[in-house]
Structure formats: C-alpha cells, structure tokens
Amino acid sequence: MIAILAVAAVTVGTVGLGAIGTRLARTTSDLLVASRAMTPWWNAAAISGEYLSAASFLGIAGLEMQNGITALWQSLGFTAGYLCLLLFVAAPLRRFGSYTISDFAEARLRSPRLRGLASAAVLLIGGFYLVPQLKGAGLALNVVTGAPYFVGVLVVGLVVSLNVGLGGMRGITYVQAFQFWLKVFAIALPACLLLIHLGGLPARAALFGDKYPSVGAKGAVVPLSGPQAVTFPVATRYTIVANTPGATPRTLHAFAGEQTTLPPGKLLLPPHEPVPVASGTTALRGSDWARPVGGSGERSPVFVYSLLIATFLGTMGLPHILVRFYTNPDGPAARHTTVRVLGLLGLFYIFPGIYGALGRVLAPQLYVTGATDTIVLRLPQAAWPGTVGNVLGAITAAGAFAAFLSTSSGLLVSIAGTISHDVWPRLSRERTTTGRVRRLRFRLAAVLGMLAPIAIAFFAQGVDIAVLVGWAFALAASTFCPLFLLGIWWTRLTAAGAACGMVSGAVVATSGIVVGLVLGEPSGVGGALLAQPAIVSVPVAFLAMIVVSLRAAERPTPDAEMLALHAPEGLDLPEMGVRDPFVLGESATRTLG
Amino acid sequence: MPTPEQPSGRTPRDELAEATAHGALYLRRLRQRQLALSLLALIAFGAIVGVLPLAIDIVPQLRHVYILGIPLAIWLLVVPLPPIFLILGALYTRRADALDDSFRELVRRR
Numbered sequence: 109m110i111a112i113l114a115v116a117a118v119t120v121g122t123v124g125l126g127a128i129g130t131r132l133a134r135t136t137s138d139l140l141v142a143s144r145a146m147t148p149w150w151n152a153a154a155i156s157g158e159y160l161s162a163a164s165f166l167g168i169a170g171l172e173m174q175n176g177i178t179a180l181w182q183s184l185g186f187t188a189g190y191l192c193l194l195l196f197v198a199a200p201l202r203r204f205g206s207y208t209i210s211d212f213a214e215a216r217l218r219s220p221r222l223r224g225l226a227s228a229a230v231l232l233i234g235g236f237y238l239v240p241q242l243k244g245a246g247l248a249l250n251v252v253t254g255a256p257y258f259v260g261v262l263v264v265g266l267v268v269s270l271n272v273g274l275g276g277m278r279g280i281t282y283v284q285a286f287q288f289w290l291k292v293f294a295i296a297l298p299a300c301l302l303l304i305h306l307g308g309l310p311a312r313a314a315l316f317g318d319k320y321p322s323v324g325a326k327g328a329v330v331p332l333s334g335p336q337a338v339t340f341p342v343a344t345r346y347t348i349v350a351n352t353p354g355a356t357p358r359t360l361h362a363f364a365g366e367q368t369t370l371p372p373g374k375l376l377l378p379p380h381e382p383v384p385v386a387s388g389t390t391a392l393r394g395s396d397w398a399r400p401v402g403g404s405g406e407r408s409p410v411f412v413y414s415l416l417i418a419t420f421l422g423t424m425g426l427p428h429i430l431v432r433f434y435t436n437p438d439g440p441a442a443r444h445t446t447v448r449v450l451g452l453l454g455l456f457y458i459f460p461g462i463y464g465a466l467g468r469v470l471a472p473q474l475y476v477t478g479a480t481d482t483i484v485l486r487l488p489q490a491a492w493p494g495t496v497g498n499v500l501g502a503i504t505a506a507g508a509f510a511a512f513l514s515t516s517s518g519l520l521v522s523i524a525g526t527i528s529h530d531v532w533p534r535l536s537r538e539r540t541t542t543g544r545v546r547r548l549r550f551r552l553a554a555v556l557g558m559l560a561p562i563a564i565a566f567f568a569q570g571v572d573i574a575v576l577v578g579w580a581f582a583l584a585a586s587t588f589c590p591l592f593l594l595g596i597w598w599t600r601l602t603a604a605g606a607a608c609g610m611v612s613g614a615v616v617a618t619s620g621i622v623v624g625l626v627l628g629e630p631s632g633v634g635g636a637l638l639a640q641p642a643i644v645s646v647p648v649a650f651l652a653m654i655v656v657s658l659r660a661a662e663r664p665t666p667d668a669e670m671l672a673l674h675a676p677e678g679l680d681l682p683e684m685g686v687r688d689p690f691v692l693g694e695s696a697t698r699t700l701g
Numbered sequence: 702m703p704t705p706e707q708p709s710g711r712t713p714r715d716e717l718a719e720a721t722a723h724g725a726l727y728l729r730r731l732r733q734r735q736l737a738l739s740l741l742a743l744i745a746f747g748a749i750v751g752v753l754p755l756a757i758d759i760v761p762q763l764r765h766v767y768i769l770g771i772p773l774a775i776w777l778l779v780v781p782l783p784p785i786f787l788i789l790g791a792l793y794t795r796r797a798d799a800l801d802d803s804f805r806e807l808v809r810r811r
Contacts, residue, residue, distance in 0.1 A: 177775055194793065398775060412754045440801065450783075450790045
C-alpha cells in the first residue's frame with residue numbers, strides 16, 4: 109500500500125514538474141534544448157538522472173546476485189563512458205551548435221543523405237533502449253502491486269508521452285535533475301539503514317567462502333506460478349505442494365546436480381538448506397561469486413575487457429545523452445558539466461552492489477525462479493520484515509519508477525525531435541512551416557514515438573533486458589562513436605566513409621547478437637564475443653570509415669567546420685557552425701561560413 | 702605558442718575570421734594540442750583501468766587478503782576507480798581550458 113502511494117507520488121511529481129515546465133516552454137527552441145540556459149550543476153544532475161536507467165537501478169544488482177561481483181565492472185564502464193565523452197566530444201560538439209546528432213552528421217560532412225542515415229540510427233537505438241525501460245516498469249509494478257505486466261508498461265508509456273509532449277526538454281531538465289537526487293536517495297537510504305540494522309554483511313561463507321546460498325533459520329516458501337525447471341547444486345531435501353486440488357505435500361530428496369521440473373504451487377525448503385537455481389543459470393560458491401575476474405564465461409578477462417570497451421565507447425553514442433549537451437551555454441560549460449557528471453555517477457554506483465550482496469544472503473529464493481532483477485525492490489522486506497521494510501521497499505520502488513520515467517523521457521525527446529525535425533519534413537517535402545506547426549508536430553511525435561516501443565515491450569516479454577541493452581550499447585558504439593571521434597578530430601573524413609563505417613559497424617554488431625540469440629547464447633570466449641560484439645564491431649566501423657575516406661578522389665577541406673568545432677568562445681568570429689534554425693526562423697537555412 | 706609571421710596591420714583574429722592560411726594554421730595547432738592532451742589523459746586512464754582486471758586475475762593473493770572481512774580484490778574493484786576518473790577529468794578540464802585561454806590571448810593580441 110505504501111509502495112503504491114510512493115510510486116503514485118513519483119509519477120504525479122513528474123507530471124507536475126513537467127506542467128510547470130510547460131508554462132515556461134513557449135518556443136520550439138525551448139522545447140528542444142531548454143534555450144541553452146542551464147547551469148553546469150543543473151545539467152549534470154539532469155544528465156545523470158537521464159542516464160540512470162532500469163539497467164543501473166535494478167539490473168546491476170540483479171546481475172551481481174546472479175553472476176557475482178563481476179557485474180560491478182558494468183557500473184565502472186557506465187561511469188567511464190563519460191570520461192571518454194569529456195576528453196573527445198563534449199566541448200567541440202557543443203561549440204558546433206547543432207541541435208541533434210543528425211544535424212551534426214549533415215553539417216560536418218555536408219551531406220543530407222548522411223543525415224537520413226543518422227536519423228535512422230537514432231530512431232533504432234532510441235527505440236530499442238526504450239523497450240527495456242518499459243519492460244522494467246511492467247515487472248516492477250507487478251512486484252509492487254501485483255498488477256499485470258501490461259499495466260506498468262502502459263502507465264509509464266502514457267506518463268512519459270504526456271510529459272514530453274507538453275513540457276518538452278525544458279520541463280524535462282528540471283524533472284531529470286529532481287529524479288537524479290530522488291534515485292540517489294532511494295538507493296542510498298535503504299542500503300545504509302539495512303547495513304546498520306544487520307551490523308555489516310551477514311553470512312560471509314555464502315558471499316566469500318565455499319558455501320552455496322541457503323535459506324535462513326526459518327526455512328522458505330517459494331510460490332511458483334508455472335512449472336519451473338531447476339538444478340540442485342548439492343543434495344537437498346524439499347517439499348512440494350502442487351496447485352492441483354486435493355494434492356498432498358510431497359517431500360523429496362534431490363541428489364547433487366539433479367535437474368528437475370517443479371510443478372506450479374509451492375516449494376518448501378527447510379532451514380539452512382541450499383536453494384536450487386533456475387535452469388540456464390549456474391549456482392556459484394561464495395569464492396567464485398566474489399571473484400571479480402578469472403575463470404570462463406562472464407568472468408573471463410576477455411569478456412570483462414570487451415564489456416569495458418563497449419560501455420566506454422557506447423555511452424557517447426546514445427542519442428538521448430548527446431542531445432542534452434546542447435543545453436550547456438558553451439564549450440567550457442560542457443566540460444565542467446561532464447566532470448560533475450563523473451562525480452554524481454560515482455556517488456550513485458556505490459550503492460547497487462550492496463543490494464546484490466545482501467540479496468544473495470537474505471533473499472536466495474529468487475534464485476529458484478531466476479527473478480534476481482527484482483532484488484532491489486524485494487530486499488527491504490526480506491531483510492527487515494514489518495513496517496520499516498515496507499517503507500524502505502516503497503522508497504526503492506519510487507526510485508525505480510524515477511529511473512524508468514527519466515530515461516524514457518530523455519529517449520522520447522530524442523525520438524520525437526528526430527521524427528518532427530527530420531523524418532516529417534522529409535516525408536511532407538515542404539520547406540516553410542510556422543513555429544506553431546513545428547510545436548504541434550513535436551507533440552504528436554512524442555505520442556507516435558512511444559507506440560512502437562510499447563508494442564515491442566508487449567511482445568518481447570520473454571526477451572532478456574540485458575540483451576536489448578547490450579544491443580543498444582553495441583550499436584551506439586559502432587555507429588555514432590566513430591562518427592564523432594573521426595568527424596571532430598580528423599579532417600579527411602568523407603561522407604561516403606562515414607556512411608560505410610556506420611553501416612558496417614551496425615551490421616557486424618547486430619549480426620553478432622542475432623547469431624548469439626539463434627545459437628542460444630553459447631558459452632566460452634566465442635559466446636562472450638557474440639553477446640558483447642562491440643570489441644569487434646567498433647574497430648570494423650573505424651577501419652571502414654578510415655579506409656573509404658582515404659580512397660576518396662579529393663581531400664575534403666572542412667576548415668569552416670573545424671573552426672566551428674574547435675575555436676574557443678569569445679573571439680567574436682562570424683558564426684561558422686550550423687545556425688539555430690528556429691532563431692533564424694527557417695529550418696532550411698544552414699549556413700556554413 | 703610560436704607565432705607565425707603576420708602581414709603588417711592584420712591581427713590573427715582577422716586571419717581566423719577570413720579563414721586564411723595563417724588562421725587555419727593557428728587553429729590546426731590548437732586542435733593538435735587539444736588532441737594530444739586528450740590522448741594523454743586517455744593513456745593514463747587506459748593504463749589504470751587496463752591493468753586492474755589482469756592484476757586481479759593474475760595475483761591470487763588479492764582475493765585471499767581480507768580487509769574488514771571483504772577480499773582486497775573487491776575493494777580494488779569498487780573503491781579507487783571512480784575518484785580517479787573524477788580527478789583525471791578535473792585535471793583534463795583545467796588544462797583544456799588553459800589551452801583555449803592561451804589561444805584566445807594569441808588571437809586577441811594586437
């Protein structure tokens with residue numbers, strides 16, 4: 109009940125702040141980039157708030173519980189991505205002055221066709237990154253209220269559409285900043301209180317020693333909604349109460365390594381008995397669970413390095429992140445904002461690891477169904493039964509909803525901006541439009557852009573969140589990352605080279621993941637590379653861009669573009685970059701100096 | 702930064718604004734310095750982050766030494782890197798802003 113109230117409060121707060129933003133958003137330029145008048149702290153909190161998604165709030169803790177401490181490399185990579193952004197992209201891109209990635213692609217390489225390709229990539233990456241957020245919302249609302257999966261998907265989809273359509277980005281910047289601090293509070297407070305309540309980490313043998321996770325002194329009752337295939341790591345005594353009427357409890361003995369399918373109903377485990385794990389997952393002893401690197405599969409050094417590279421380079425290629433850098437007033441402000449983001453993200457990522465570790469000890473029954481993704485929501489009640497646990501659980505549920513709402517909002521701003529700014533004028537082939545028409549289009553696009561992800565989220569209920577997120581990161585790293593790095597720092601990049609690189613990078617990344625899915629996620633180094641193909645697809649994209657560009661008949665001379673990218677502010681130079689199409693009142697006007 | 706020869710009566714700002722050969726040269730030099738600075742920071746980052754997984758993998762003692770009941774390898778994974786990212790980022794930003802400033806001074810000089 110408290111949890112429902114908390115989730116409702118976050119949702120209403122988001123819409124309310126969005127409504128205040130609406131009153132402030134008058135021009136299209138307000139809608140798209142908040143008129144570029146945000147201070148570094150507001151921007152940094154907003155960027156971090158937008159970035160911390162379902163994968164960060166729920167996913168890392170769940171993955172840690174499932175696969176071990178090695179999951180924490182992911183949060184390191186998520187943070188390090190902003191260092192790469194700071195070093196190579198933030199200031200020049202802000203100086204260039206374009207609104208969207210598509211603007212950058214067209215203006216830097218003087219190619220309208222490249223703009224089309226970039227827009228397609230924005231829609232693809234943004235759309236597929238939206239699906240796991242909606243999926244997370246469906247699962248979370250199910251845990252909190254017992255509502256069916258589709259309710260959460262629809263609620264978050266509707267709220268975000270409304271908010272973006274009405275408030276645009278100006279509303280969103282305040283909302284995102286507010287949601288960042290909400291998320292830090294929601295993950296930090298329960299973690300700290302639980303650690304104090306428990307007096308540190310309990311049951312170290314299951315965490316770092318040679319024990320498998322086992323149920324507590326009171327035993328455990330695990331409800332099973334459907335047949336559940338499981339593996340018993342050691343010999344175990346267990347009792348089954350089937351759902352069928354008149355069924356009597358049966359007590360059985362499993363031998364070590366036994367695989368069996370439990371019927372729907374209840375699984376009763378006596379005190380201190382190790383829990384069976386869902387098929388497809390591996391039961392880990394404490395010493396293996398606590399090993400950051402080493403061994404095979406997800407803990408092999410190859411996979412860890414591949415993951416670090418993918419997250420390090422993929423972050424800059426996420427369309428909803430880059431668009432937010434345009435709200436900085438100038439290049440140095442973009443740098444200072446990014447440094448603050450590094451600090452804010454470092455603060456947040458202290459806490460998810462605590463949930464994964466405590467969950468292994470206090471809620472091991474989640475291993476039976478493999479639903480470790482919900483540990484952040486379930487841990488407070490498991491660790492501290494009663495009112496305190498319920499209140500803390502309500503706080504983490506509110507934080508999780510803040511995560512879904514903020515990331516989806518940021519993604520939808522990018523998607524709606526691309527649809528209304530790029531796709532729509534192209535389809536209708538008109539050259540002149542009024543500001544009112546453009547604002548209406550943006551608002552319609554905010555509704556249209558949400559429809560496809562909602563539909564996919566309905567059908568993709570069985571697809572792993574990690575697979576979709578990994579695909580979006582790999583795709584972003586192998587298309588936009590080389591486009592930005594070479595486009596900003598290398599004068600010889602050509603439009604043909606950029607197009608070839610983006611297409612080949614996207615093809616290699618996608619086929620890696622598709623092959624991995626078709627083969628059923630094979631184990632070993634090959635399987636790890638198929639699941640995380642960025643380490644192959646990113647070099648392929650870079651190589652294609654460089655080779656094709658070098659073979660061009662004539663050397664490009666992007667002097668004006670380089671001036672716009674790299675000349676410091678305050679020189680009173682004539683404007684060189686892409687001019688603000690809305691200030692000039694004509695979106696077709698793109699003057700290069 | 703050594704100054705390229707200037708025709709009399711013209712400032713580097715005019716050169717830049719009119720995108721002449723001298724202006725392009727000034728800007729190329731700034732771009733190269735900024736890129737060198739970024740690459741230096743990247744190498745520092747890569748050396749620190751690149752060594753850590755290998756070190757944890759190769760040195761088993763890191764997993765068997767406990768501090769406050771938690772293996773040293775986990776402390777190394779969780780604690781030092783985020784502050785290092787922050788320090789690296791802050792240092793880079795200071796240097797990059799300084800490079801921009803010195804360029805601005807050069808261009809404004811009469």
